[in-house]
Amino acid sequence: MQGNEKLKKRQMLSAQIDLSKFNKGDFIKATEEEKKQQDVMGESTTFFKDGMKRLKKNPLAMGSIVILVLILALIIIAPFFVPYSYSDIITVDGKRDKTAANMAPFEYSKLEQQYMDRTGEKLFPHIFGTDNLSRDYFIRVIYGTRVSLSVGVIAAIMVLIIGLVYGSIAGYFGGKVDLIMMRIVDIVYSLPDMLIIILLSVVFQERLKPLIEGTMFEKLGTNMISMFIVFGLLYWVSMARLIRGQILTIKNNEYVLAARCIGTRNSRILTRHILPNCLSVIIITTALQVPSAIFTESYLSFLGLGVSAPLTSLGSLANDARSAMQSYPYRLVIPAVLICLIVLALNLLGDGLRDAFDSKLN
Amino acid sequence: MSSEKKNNDYLLEVEHLKQYFPVHQGFSTIPLKAVDDISFAIRPGETLGLVGESGCGKTTVGRTLLRLYQPTAGKITFDGKVLFDSGEQYDENGKMIVDANGKPVMGKKVDVNMMPYRKEMQMVFQDPYSSLNPRMTVEDIIGEPLDVHKLYRNRKERREKILDLMELVGLNAEHAMRYAHEFSGGQRQRIGIARALAVNPKFIVCDEAVSALDVSIQAQVVNMFEELQEKLGVAYLFIAHDLLVVHHISDRIAVMYLGKMMEIADADELNANPIHPYTLSLLSAVPIPDPETARKSHRIVLEGDVPSPLKMPTGCPFRTRCKYATEKCGQEMPQLTDRGNGHMVACWNK
Numbered sequence: 001m002q003g004n005e006k007l008k009k010r011q012m013l014s015a016q017i018d019l020s021k022f023n024k025g026d027f028i029k030a031t032e033e034e035k036k037q038q039d040v041m042g043e044s045t046t047f048f049k050d051g052m053k054r055l056k057k058n059p060l061a062m063g064s065i066v067i068l069v070l071i072l073a074l075i076i077i078a079p080f081f082v083p084y085s086y087s088d089i090i091t092v093d094g095k096r097d098k099t100a101a102n103m104a105p106f107e108y109s110k111l112e113q114q115y116m117d118r119t120g121e122k123l124f125p126h127i128f129g130t131d132n133l134s135r136d137y138f139i140r141v142i143y144g145t146r147v148s149l150s151v152g153v154i155a156a157i158m159v160l161i162i163g164l165v166y167g168s169i170a171g172y173f174g175g176k177v178d179l180i181m182m183r184i185v186d187i188v189y190s191l192p193d194m195l196i197i198i199l200l201s202v203v204f205q206e207r208l209k210p211l212i213e214g215t216m217f218e219k220l221g222t223n224m225i226s227m228f229i230v231f232g233l234l235y236w237v238s239m240a241r242l243i244r245g246q247i248l249t250i251k252n253n254e255y256v257l258a259a260r261c262i263g264t265r266n267s268r269i270l271t272r273h274i275l276p277n278c279l280s281v282i283i284i285t286t287a288l289q290v291p292s293a294i295f296t297e298s299y300l301s302f303l304g305l306g307v308s309a310p311l312t313s314l315g316s317l318a319n320d321a322r323s324a325m326q327s328y329p330y331r332l333v334i335p336a337v338l339i340c341l342i343v344l345a346l347n348l349l350g351d352g353l354r355d356a357f358d359s360k361l362n
Numbered sequence: 363m364s365s366e367k368k369n370n371d372y373l374l375e376v377e378h379l380k381q382y383f384p385v386h387q388g389f390s391t392i393p394l395k396a397v398d399d400i401s402f403a404i405r406p407g408e409t410l411g412l413v414g415e416s417g418c419g420k421t422t423v424g425r426t427l428l429r430l431y432q433p434t435a436g437k438i439t440f441d442g443k444v445l446f447d448s449g450e451q452y453d454e455n456g457k458m459i460v461d462a463n464g465k466p467v468m469g470k471k472v473d474v475n476m477m478p479y480r481k482e483m484q485m486v487f488q489d490p491y492s493s494l495n496p497r498m499t500v501e502d503i504i505g506e507p508l509d510v511h512k513l514y515r516n517r518k519e520r521r522e523k524i525l526d527l528m529e530l531v532g533l534n535a536e537h538a539m540r541y542a543h544e545f546s547g548g549q550r551q552r553i554g555i556a557r558a559l560a561v562n563p564k565f566i567v568c569d570e571a572v573s574a575l576d577v578s579i580q581a582q583v584v585n586m587f588e589e590l591q592e593k594l595g596v597a598y599l600f601i602a603h604d605l606l607v608v609h610h611i612s613d614r615i616a617v618m619y620l621g622k623m624m625e626i627a628d629a630d631e632l633n634a635n636p637i638h639p640y641t642l643s644l645l646s647a648v649p650i651p652d653p654e655t656a657r658k659s660h661r662i663v664l665e666g667d668v669p670s671p672l673k674m675p676t677g678c679p680f681r682t683r684c685k686y687a688t689e690k691c692g693q694e695m696p697q698l699t700d701r702g703n704g705h706m707v708a709c710w711n712k
Contacts, residue, residue, distance in 0.1 A: 253492050255492065258554070261480070268510070272495075
């Protein structure tokens with residue numbers, strides 16, 4: 001079975017090397033150092049470093065990040081230097097200024113003009129003018145954006161947590177557990193979400209009012225809370241399905257078997273071996289969940305089911321502006337453009353993240 | 363069976379192991395007999411090679427031994443302790459003892475918690491690319507068994523142990539913080555071996571551990587397995603389909619066909635004097651690295667395909683392709699019988 005020590009005579013058409021043509025000195029054994037040179041090793045990179053490098057090369061995603069950071073900075077800083085409140089009528093010198101309604105951008109009311117002439121000090125301009133109740137429109141847009149963005153982020157986090165826990169359990173344990181859990185998902189999936197949101201907001205309006213009185217939730221209003229509950233109830237299903245699918249493929253890898261062979265407990269296998277390997281999908285889906293939540297919030301607010309009265313969101317701002325659309329079109333255009341900008345930027349960022357982190361595309 | 367004497371002799375003893383998987387076909391469920399009634403034993407520090415063609419249940423044997431699958435029936439004894447026993451009893455001829463109604467007489471059932479034994483038995487996997495978690499550094503991969511079994515007192519000791527293991531398998535300690543995908547196939551397999559060695563096991567299942575590597579790397583890794591055996595005294599179940607490699611590393615070789623054991627013998631004995639017709643054809647298919655000898659040798663080509671394990675032939679599973687097959691082969695599966703010097707063969711005719 002083993003080859004003979006001495007090489008046999010070469011066959012005519014054989015590709016066998018004729019060793020007699022070489023001297024013994026032509027072959028020197030490689031030194032340890034030379035052998036080590038064969039271990040070609042690139043710069044050590046982690047999953048995140050690698051992904052961020054690719055993300056930085058994507059101009060659309062980087063543009064989106066810049067826009068989002070600008071918007072974020074604006075909504076955080078603006079209330080500190082704009083001396084108006086989103087909920088109160090403009091007051092000049094302690095007097096409520098009822099003449100300040102429906103002003104154009106950068107216009108001052110009569111009272112304000114008189115005050116400035118009298119004292120010589122310059123009042124902060126109304127950058128977007130005022131609304132029909134004499135409130136500064138710029139600060140309302142800022143607060144509306146705050147509400148819309150936080151609704152999007154909180155809803156996405158809720159969806160992430162519920163979907164992650166549910167999907168991981170169904171995917172990892174498989175079998176009958178998976179079958180039952182996924183049928184529940186199918187049922188929830190088939191519910192018409194709009195109808196449920198409208199029904200629940202009507203029901204919760206009565207029920208929640210006494211419950212949240214005097215708490216921090218009162219400001220948000222019952223509509224807002226029922227919206228969160230609906231997000232929690234309905235929108236986790238696609239996340240759960242996605243994560244289950246990921247886990248089903250990852251748990252068949254040999255490194256999971258190796259971990260079981262070592263004696264690793266299920267919880268550790270899930271957190272150390274399986275979830276880190278579907279992290280990219282989780283990040284991407286969560287990033288894409290934010291704009292969809294903002295969108296839902298906006299059109300619910302537009303239908304009058306959003307945040308309650310003094311508080312506002314981009315959707316309800318657009319709804320309020322609808323009645324005076326012909327006289328003051330900018331009041332509709334500003335929140336609409338902002339919604340578009342935020343949703344577009346988040347969607348492009350989500351796509352960029354997918355391109356950068358999804359290993360299947362690399 | 364003289365079990366008491368054997369328990370002292372052998373590190374691992376497998377008796378009448380069966381592993382069936384349910385296969386759903388429409389509304390009915392039929393068992394796929396991946397491993398069907400096999401018995402073998404491994405001495406401390408010994409290497410048993412397990413060969414057979416793809417799909418004959420070699421990997422399943424390894425995984426069932428480590429209880430990654432729940433065995434359907436059989437008895438597994440490790441280091442004198444019974445790890446699993448489904449309770450069926452067998453007489454000296456290997457026949458199941460049944461009562462008057464034809465039901466098997468059941469003994470005590472045993473199914474221990476495997477956690478303490480995970481330290482004693484480990485596994486090296488076939489594919490060095492999928493058996494290492496791509497999100498973990500080498501240090502964490504090798505350190506995981508230490509974490510799970512709490513084999514260190516502080517971070518410093520953990521790190522020292524990991525670096526020792528890396529040195530043991532010939533890895534550069536500077537690479538501890540790197541990720542598995544930055545290594546070549548041979549280096550990755552060394553990481554997998556270091557992980558298996560981390561708990562200081564007495565027995566390692568090498569599941570096609572060198573099959574995915576190219577030939578020069580194969581030689582390095584096989585030699586390393588041998589060196590480690592000399593240093594640490596571990597026993598191997600070396601699963602492979604390359605007879606040359608198996609012959610090189612093994613003390614004894616077992617040949618499997620369709621979930622059944624066909625022949626077990628010392629490596630040299632099996633090579634020089636194969637008895638079972640299936641072993642004969644396997645050996646004749648080994649490529650010889652010398653054209654002239656190869657031309658003279660005559661290859662036994664088996665006719666037909668391996669039968670589906672869902673529709674196993676009655677009696678001996680090999681009879682559909684065996685030129686010595688008689689009527690008796692279709693009626694009953696032959697038991698492994700000793701043909702001298704522990705050369706065990708399961709065949710009626712040879």
